[in-house]
Structure formats: structure tokens, C-alpha cells
Amino acid sequence: MTRRCATWLLLYGAAMASSEPHLARRAEVLWRFVADGVLVLAADSSEPPVLLLGPAATLWPMLEHPTRLSDAAQVLAARFDAAPDVVLRDLAQVAESLLAHGALVVAPEGADA
């Protein structure tokens, strides 16, 4: 099993089991709204920017403050008229990619939602 897949399962599984961590943007991140999405770049990495498009881009503003993926999924499911568990699966993949890029951090216990 790859590390990315394991992260995804961890995020998705944690969300389903209600032991879910809060996720938030790392302070050390540069980003821009762009046409149809958001570009994200960790300032302390040497990777190229990550482009989030469509519904994935709508997650980014929500991560300004520590947020549970399942809460974000509820909001976005209502906005896009989609099933929450389908949205949650998609968000878990986006979050996994952003975590791997160094753009997100798991917020400490008791962080403000």
C-alpha cells in the first residue's frame, strides 16, 4: 500500500469514525485565487504550485481556520447538491494531496473549528 493511499484511508476512515482531526492551512503557504480555482505553494518546499480546480478549490477558503473534513463535506454537499459521503471521499483525496505538498497541517486538539 502506498503512503498516499494510507493517508487517504486514514483521513477518510477518521472522518467516518468521528475521531476526526481538524485540518488547517499551514502559515508557510503562498496561494492565489486563479481563474476557476486556487494555486497553492508551500514556501519551504521546492515543488511547483498545486492547482485546485472546481469543488476542490472551494475547500481552500474553509481551511483558513481548523476544520473537520466531514463538516466541510456537509457544507459543500449542500452547496453542490451532492451526497455528503461522495463529497467527503473527494475532499479526503484533496486533503491528502495538500498534506503531501506541505500546505496543510493537522490542527492541535481543541483547536477552534
Added chain:
Amino acid sequence: MSDPARDAAALTAFGLPTSSSLDFLGDAPLESDRWRRLLSTCRRERLDGLLYAALDAGALHATPQQHEQAAQQHQRCMAGALLLERELLAVLTDARGVGVEPLVLKGPAVAHQDYPDPSWRPFGDLDLLVQPEQLATFELVLRGRDGTRRFPEPRPGFDRRFSKGYSYRMAQGIEVDVHRSLATGPFGLTIDPWELAASPGHIVLAGQHVATLDRTRRFLHACVHAALGGPTPRLLVLRDVAQLAPADETELANALEYARRWRLAAVVHDALRHSAEVLGWEPPEPVSEWARTHVLKLRETRWLTSYRGDDRSTARQAMHTVSVVPGVAAKVAYARAVLLPQQTVGSRTRLDRLRVGARQLRRQR
């Protein structure tokens, strides 16, 4: 019949409170040739952010294919801006390590502080203001990051005493322009570099505080860039002038006080006039009133013509510069460095340079 210059100018003025709207472009997407020209101008003039903003606001209409083209162009230039900001943060970290605290000019500073959203304002290089006495130390920082100086210092001490600054090319082709002042020539020496860096503003990038000029000085810098930066300023530079124009009498008074001290009134006047003419916007009333009634000083106007128009000439700029260099010894040092540089640029020998300078001076008599 469409007018590409009018299309581009109207787009450049998008979102300014007193500009004409984009209504003349109609409710339908532009026909393909007109769109292609506009897209090409946006790339050249760095208007991709304004194009994106106009499309996003529904002020400009596009086919799905045109929208996709604009989106890709915007994404590319914003990716470039983020990579520049990452390099900026790395350079600033290294600079702080040796006790140098540069101020960020233009691109990132203006994008983050003066536009509705930084995505409106792309940039293609980095500009930093460094105190004269720290220029040599800061060069070591850039060299330590594998930067290569583009043009040699004509003579030792020239950077610190007389120059606008120097330019470095970094890895991945990133250009870093380091400023001692905001302009070459006489205007560059009438601007007090210490006063310029006083009471800075700041932005926060990736959690780091980054020092910038304050708003008044950013406006003056935009004017200097528009009026003295080259024969034809980019449309985005003219937009910066409009974006930063003083909004009320207090802001105007502040700007004019520094303009008076640094002998930039003619530069400010010229930049405002040019920006308003090309972009078709109306400056706020106190600024318009000043522009209508201000009597230009002959000396500043003469200086200005050495930068712009048919009479522009670096030799004439140098002559004017001599007149503002304080003290005979310093005047001689400046003239010697300009006419007889120790290190030459390109293939010109020192003798060639002296001959060219003498010829230009003779022509001006």
C-alpha cells in the same frame, strides 16, 4: 470596427471608480481575431489578472474556449508570481541573516496592498530597496544564492553613491533588481534613499512580515516608473498610478510634500496625465485640481525630457546628474565613472564610451 488599443486600455482601467465601462465590447463574446489580439496584449502588458477579474465579474463575455484560454494564461502568470514570492522569502531570510532588511517594491507589495485581490496584479521579477551602505553586503547574499550580476559596477563606490542600483539573475531565470533609489539620472539622486525607506508598510507572506514602502511612497514610485521607466510604459504601470492615486486632500498633501522635496512634481504630473489619457480614467478631484493648476518647474521639465520623447538621451541625463551631485570632488568622481568606467558593458571599450559620450554632448549644444 474594433480598436485593439482601446480594448486593452479599457480592460486596464477595469474596476477603477471613475473609468469608462467595458460596455462598448457588447454583450456577446468578442470575435476570434479581436479576442486573440486582446489575449496577446494581456500577455505582453501583464493584464492577465485584470482580464480574469473582468471575466469573473461578468463585465466581459467569452466563449467557453476563450474562457479556458484566459484561465490558463492567468494560472500560468500567477504560478510565476508564487514562485517569485517563494524566492523573495528565501532571499529575505538570507538577507536578515547578515543584518540587511530590504524593502519590497512594486510587484508583490502593490499586488497585496493596493489591488482588490493579488490575483489582479501579476509581476515578472523582484524589486528590492536596500540602504546604500548595505548594497555590497546584499550582493554577497545574492551571490550566495548563485545569482549573477548583469551589469558591472562602473567604478568602486558607484552603486552606493550614485546609481539606481544593480540587477541580478538568479537560478531559474528569476531577475532581482536591487534599488538604491527609484530612478537613474538626476531624479535618482534627488530622492533621499533614507527618507524613502522611512516609516515602511508591510505585507505578510507565508507567515513572514515583509517590509514595503508606505502607500504615499508606493504612489510616487509608480509615477517614477511610469514617467521615467522607459519610452513607453506598460499599461499595467499606468494602472498602478491610477490604483495608487491619492484619494483625498490629506493623501495628496503627503505625496506632494515628498514630490517637492525630491523634485518629482513634474514626474507625478506627467505620470498622472499619461495614465488618465491612455486609460480614460478621471483622477479624484483634489488630484485633478492639482494637475490642472500646477505650474511645472523648468528644471524638472528639462530633466524629464532627457528620459522621455525625442530628446531622451543618457548623456543628457548624465549632465543633469552632475548638476545635482553635491560637491566638486563627487561631481568629478561621478563624471569619471560614467565616462571612464573601469569595467565596460558589452563590447564597448573605454575609449569608445568616451567618444560616444562626447559626441552626444556635442549634439546637444
